[in-house]
Amino acid sequence: MSTPHQKECLDFQMNNCNFMKMICISKFLCQKFKEAMQGVRDSQYTFNQLSKTADDETIEKWEAKAVATQFD
Numbered sequence: 001m002s003t004p005h006q007k008e009c010l011d012f013q014m015n016n017c018n019f020m021k022m023i024c025i026s027k028f029l030c031q032k033f034k035e036a037m038q039g040v041r042d043s044q045y046t047f048n049q050l051s052k053t054a055d056d057e058t059i060e061k062w063e064a065k066a067v068a069t070q071f072d
Contacts, residue, residue, distance in 0.1 A: 051059060
């Protein structure tokens, strides 16, 4: 096997590998998006449960801290 042939084989292999990454990344990103959305739903549920058990004064303090943190 000559050096140009080796280079050609390696180039083909690397191009194929990169092409397959591009093809499969959409499946990967869709799966990650679904996992993120499930995490958002879980967080919202937990937040709502926590908010139901907290009194109004505590919630007002949390909201004030959240606003202050956003502007820092």
